[in-house]
Amino acid sequence: MKKGLYVVLMFVLLCATGAHPAPTQSKGVDFLARFGYIDYNPRLGNIMSQHDLSAAVMNFQRFAGLEQTGQLDHTTLEKMDSPRCGNRDVVGSDAAARKKRYALQGSKWQKKHLTYKIASHTTDISRRDTENAINKAFKVWEAESGLTFRQVRSSKADIEIKFAEKAHGDGDPFDGPSKTLAHAFFPQFGGDAHFDEAEKWAVSADKGVSLFIVAAHEFGHSLGLSHSDVNQALMAPFYNPNYDGLHDDDIRAIRILYGSPSDKHRPQSSTTPPRTTRKPRPGITRQTTTTKTPPVGACNGRFDAITMVRNGTTFAFKGDKFWKLNDQGMEPGYPKSTKKIWGLSGKVDASLSFGAYTDLFQGDVIHRYINGIPMHGYPKRISEVYKGIPSNLDTAFVWSGNGKVYFVKGDKYWRYNPSLRKSDNGYPRPLSVWKGLPERLDAALKWKDRTYFFKNGYYWRFDDERVEVAQSLKTPYPRRSDAWWLGCTDNTLKSSPEETGIGDKNEDVNDGDGNGASSRFNTVPRAMLSTLLMFIVSMLLC
Template sequence: MVTCCLAQKNRVKNEDQAMAYLNKYGYLDMKGGMPNSQEMKTALEYFQRFANITMTGCLDSETMAMMNTPRCGMVDMDSPADMMRKKRYALGSRWSKTELTYRIINRTPDLPANEVDRIITESIEKWADASGLTFTLVKSGNADILISFAPGSHGDDNPFDGPGGVLAHAYYPSSNAIGGDAHFDEDERYTDASFSGTNLEWVAVHEFGHSLGLGHSQIEGAVMYPYYTGYVPNFQLNSDDIAGIQAHYGENVGEPENTPSTPVDKCMTSITLATRTLDGSTYLGNATHLYRRTDGSIPDGYPKVIGNEFLGLPTALDAALYYPRNGKTYFFKGSQYWRFRNQRMDNGYPRPMSNWRGVPKDISSAFIWSRNGKIYFTKGDEYYRYTPGYGVTSHYPQPLSQWDGLPSHGVDAAFQWTNARTYFFKGSEYYRFNDITESVDDGYPINTATAWL
């Protein structure tokens, strides 16, 4: 049985303890005895690569600090060959169904019972929002995922070790009675929306990822990254987490247009800016203001002036682009562009558009197409395909009319959403483009304001 444990104690202080750590998490196989110096060096390099730190092959201070960082106790690799895989989500076993039940057996006294229930429900629903899964809370009897809080030995041959050690563990889906269950160490002090104590939401979302069959990711911003991050305001699944859960269970067929609508007269009637950010937010705006969308709703206080949300940006932007490979969001206007990590501008911006070789100034939209991972820009009735490091592909621009179902005279904004569909905005309407069939889905265009805002 595979179990996941979130460990927080600083335990590695010397080479022997480092060796035990590497063995525990799958970087070193000590079944045949003590490793030689080359095997130890290779194991350290594997660990450093997985942790995204400098690969020295030595037990240096950076490596020691990473080993003593709060983390999940599930192995990172089943074998060294796993290091050859792409730095992304890993998949374990999966449920053979998509309609799952969960039951909260008991609750920590650290928080009011209704708050615990809310956090647990919101945590598990994050995975439902991103996938084809649905969850039903049951009050009694058996359930696919049983959730409990207990200290020390609690009946599963994986006892907790008191405060500050193992925080929680969960089991991959299986036919065994314990498959999918998540256990939380009651010796910890669980908190909500606080940087102190142990943030219950983060731990719960991570553990439920394992309950659904996800292994560890090497992407630092992913919740399935092995290392505990604590409280994260406006916490969202990373695109890598979403890709993992959808690889197991498909995407959520519910679209943003199915959410409760806002009267049109209280919304922007047209969108000229659309993008995402690393923290999971979706932004839709016009020349002066923008809305932020999180968890399928608009937080209080929006719309905001563009420069108040993204300090340093001008108004009347041409386009925006979220690039998942580096977690950056780019904004374009005229002959300049800006680069942000979430809502913070990187140093040294704005920079000239000439850095994007072959891309014209005054573009209309920018997006990544999931079919090939390339960056696309539109300007008027033409589009450009761009490859980082090389520039615009030869024989471009091409007529936008090649995109079946889109308005051939141009679009106002575009972006790729979390469901791997590309959304194009024109006037007061938007088009959902199916990147698999390479055509606009049936039933589009749809009114933007009532569907998104």
Template structure:
């Protein structure tokens, strides 16, 4: 137990504010409330990587009262430096404007530090940022990220609390991307005193660009990562994959030896992408075709052969969100790989199994993918399903699944242009060009080219895979 004085009310407010305890006001008894707080405390302890006792020890309380970001910690996942929230900006060229400066920190230093923080992200991606300094009522409405230094309750239901504690917060792209900083903080630059504006801004802009908190204490997106570092502050070697998924830094070219009309494609987190047709596959690393291909599928993915009732022509190859293993679907059957490694991974002994017994989807699966929001989508002709891997069934939501690809992925139905936030991460792929031995995809928001819809129905998941890497 903590040897000092623990403020029980402050602890429960902390757990509620940062997402560890939900709907506590709706509980019917004190015993249920106490149980909810205990479980929330255990969840927080697991998040910071200490023994989940459900009681407050020194490290638990000290971490709770540290200055930190005001955004919720939300999801507990394996330790990752960057966790994708799901929504993204439709354009790579973003604008920002500082609409309210701090009262006790020179304006020129504010502009330098905030621009430097945004440059940290642009250097790691294909994004560019335009600083709009001149106030204009017309361009203000179109500015992507508005930045302000606020005091207390400033109109967004997340009030600041004076010096210390919450330093700032920012909204994900689907909610506007604005970033707010607490004006009451003692903002500094290159000093061990006060709060380092550059490091806090780099963190908050990560939220503005679509990243959630990380439970790695050394990551930029760690909730409490605001102590000034004399050494280089930035990304280390494990950042590229998730940032590239969200913002894109595509390096590659055109592959003259890969045929048209591929069956499906598979992408792993090590930048390796595999393209399948018939009984053969091709391998690329960062979209560079590797020598020695095509190979037989059974060579690289051991056991996916006739002895396991596979006769070629995969319908889907994807990493399933439920266990992060690779699955293959062909017709009514599916197979699971025991590890995501070429030449090492083998089809598990109790496969194949029937797709309908797993997914409870009666329609034939024509492709599948795990999207950047961590959810798995299954496609069948012109409709799709979103799968709940926790409950192991198609998600039960309104409007129900299956849904039309044309309405929810291509945005052809203009009446659905204002989707709720659940679907704000879905891209609108509207132009498709097929050329000999290559595909080119362009994305536009709220527009659709009707003439391409029929073709998109057939290969939309493959295009989405390519689209992730292009963007």
């Protein structure tokens, strides 16, 4: 055979070693795909050279502390079948090539005092033992960083913890005893941690799976740490019943994100003038930043895609960057690289959050995520997941008027039926049915039970009852996306909601707009309002 001959991955068998209890060769390839070592999907007809597959095996062997043979041998396959965390090992474009050390996922909490809630308990140990183990696991990180943690029982918490079996509502089902023990979501996707109730949880490792050890590892993910390829580190991916404290690798990682324990007790400088308080305007949550000039491109409101995920976080995409948005504008430190955080190169055509899933569309393929973690088996063809829906979409959204899913391309739109898993009969229809919208769209999303449409740096809110673009006497539509969604004016970030005129996005109650505040910030030229009259037709959408 010629060197570098390409073969379909699923049929590559390297150094089979006879019968043994470890996974089969094909399961070894599946393992590499699931945990981020290779980008492989047989549905897309992926092929890879034998050299590249061997390199992926060596990367896993390095990560697992094995001899780097590049072969799916007995030892390697056996290690793959060991109990471990369900999160990916390779997160981001440069993770596979980095030196031996900790890895940071790319997101962090914007505060250092976090709350957690145990939403459900295991039946293996008492509630008191469960809570003690969870509290002890958080204390591991609190002792070596600037963070503090507090348990709450009734109010909403930053990190929610639950025990569940198999499919449990997040699209990433557990696989039974002694395999993936638990998984957790990174800060920008909510930080929740789920534990497989099929495991035999115990207070000590000699009586079962140590809840304390696994929880301490998972909470590392909840705080923004990825898996480490330092085998002695707590953040190494495989379960280590002999854990005896955080490794220096773990400590360096958490301190890069949240500082050292001394930061919690550092006194305020005596030269700092006393702070004075002013009574805030009703409906406004004051948020001050010292950043007056944003990084290049930070205030580009010409979104390619925008979506709000299940935990209420909103993400907007433009080119190879994305923003995380809050009620006052963009979160500090954004935009960030889409490739580094989401693992995607190039432009995102459209995005859709529906149920537990977040879908990102590129060309003729769809990438699916569960709270920011890529779902195994993706990407897939759009036509395979959403039958009857075209490629190269302009936007996708859930309409707040009826809760159904819509796709838009050019001057046409499709309504999708999740129950039948195909486009409804009678579609596509002309986009002009949506009264008052421009001829083509860039992005759309459902945000706090209202639907918003974006085009060329401006946005429109849709009135579901009148089935047309909403009317506003204070600040007519369309409005500037950079000002009302990113918190920018004249390409400059303002230091408070009062300066931007944004404030709380629910402030303008008389207008009925869920995303705007001040009547004194009108950025739209009067001539642009004529676009609202160009597409009026009389047709219902339901």
